[in-house]
Amino acid sequence: MIVVLAGGVGAAKFLEGLAAVLPPEQITVIANTGDDAEFYDLHVSPDMDTVLYTLAGIVDRERGWGIAGDTFHCLRALERLGQETWFQLGDRDLATHLTRTTRLRQGATLSEATEELRQALGVACRILPMSDGRAQTRLRTTAGIVAFQEYFVKLRQEPEVLEADFSEAAASQPASGVLKAIADADGIIVAPSNPILSIGPILAVPGIREALRNTAAPIAAISPIVGGRALKGPADRILKSLGLGASAAAVAELFRDFVDIFVLDLEDASLRDEVEGKGMKAVITQTVMSTPEVRQELARKVLEGLARK
């Protein structure tokens, strides 16, 4: 069993490659729920949905999130009724949130609701939320303290992030099965997601980081920073504003206490010594997942790295 710690779009692309080179039943995803939010009293799990939609083959490839060909008639109607509509909820996408929220109100856990959605969407990978409890990330920014989605969508990641507050994640519990999946894994992969905002909340859940340190499984992380830049989103700017420096090596530093293998892009080959100086083995390969072939080749390289360890 291969366990993948996952954020949203970058993780989903990588998982797509991984599920093509490995029987998907052998993949367990531990998904970030720090970016979960409520809109119109619906529980929305953006990272999990991106993973679900991508693995179900229904994701909008252009945007990387949401459902391909989705429409926004409900959202436009909400706007006409005077509701806040900065979070883009598609009509088909809404069905996921309605289904999840209904199940949560009936008393199901987020894990149970996710399991049912996964099965209904025909996704073969197991998907576990990092926590069943409320674990929403808040950010102290130059525009004040805001919830993650407010920063990410409403404010378009424009304010500078001064501090990421994972106190809800830190007060939550890992979802059932998470610690065991880490302990029993044959290999663990940290997907190329934002190390602060997507992987950070997962690591903040009590017990998860310790389990990663203690597991016998080899652990690889794929850098989401290539040539000093985030492939998507604000990871580079956030690393900088937190004083960590926007380089793949800074990401390696964040994970040095539990990661054995660090995957660098060809463009960052010069960082090999710096990364290996942190006690990790560097694997250098193409990480910019522009085509299905590259995604699969990256997955293969990471699995090889794990097998060699």
Place this chain on the structure above:
Amino acid sequence: MIVVLAGGVGAAKFLEGLAAVLPPEQITVIANTGDDAEFYDLHVSPDMDTVLYTLAGIVDRERGWGIAGDTFHCLRALERLGQETWFQLGDRDLATHLTRTTRLRQGATLSEATEELRQALGVACRILPMSDGRAQTRLRTTAGIVAFQEYFVKLRQEPEVLEADFSEAAASQPASGVLKAIADADGIIVAPSNPILSIGPILAVPGIREALRNTAAPIAAISPIVGGRALKGPADRILKSLGLGASAAAVAELFRDFVDIFVLDLEDASLRDEVEGKGMKAVITQTVMSTPEVRQELARKVLEGLARK
């Protein structure tokens, strides 16, 4: 101020005519909420929505309910996720239910949520739900005891109705303003709605029937039965199966304790004596509201009848 007791499609058509011949600010609608239901934990008020959409000029004229040009992408997606989808919720329509439900969860009353929707949709008539409390009609049918929408939509009104159970309405309270609107009205109109299933729940709310009996305002009712047939829906079959007989005179009989003027279609002119024998004045005119002109002419005739009383 003219007060109209209203069900769904028939009432909405009449109200459209009335709002064209009277300043709409002078109209107060008391709407049936006996057919309210929850789908995916959303509070749906089908009769109020039909009235709202019709008066806002956005109703689907072909169907008589829902929003013109609406799509059903969310519903189809819910179906793919294994949800029950027999109740037709359009994508734009969903925005109404999300907005209403959000407000109810925030602690607003149904009256307050309705008032906000009316304003957002630019409807000038005042619309009051008969009750702010739960007042869902249940029906004992040849297919068992079912909620109203289950009978009406899921079972397509096919089973015979043996008994209409308004016990929830009877245990509720009139919404704020309802009794005062009846007491202070210059005239009251019972719209051509199903007398058992649409007007019945309103009359079952404690105090409303008494207020209608006691008001100084003249009260007119428009028969929804023409030539022994309901213009829409199962009113004729229900009147028959309850042993009341499917005629306009049977409807007059149901309302004889509070109605002063009973409006018959030209086709039912022969029922004049029978109706007037019940102590009402009969007004005979075209009631089949096929065009805006007929709707307005009907409204004018009813207002004349009220003025003459």
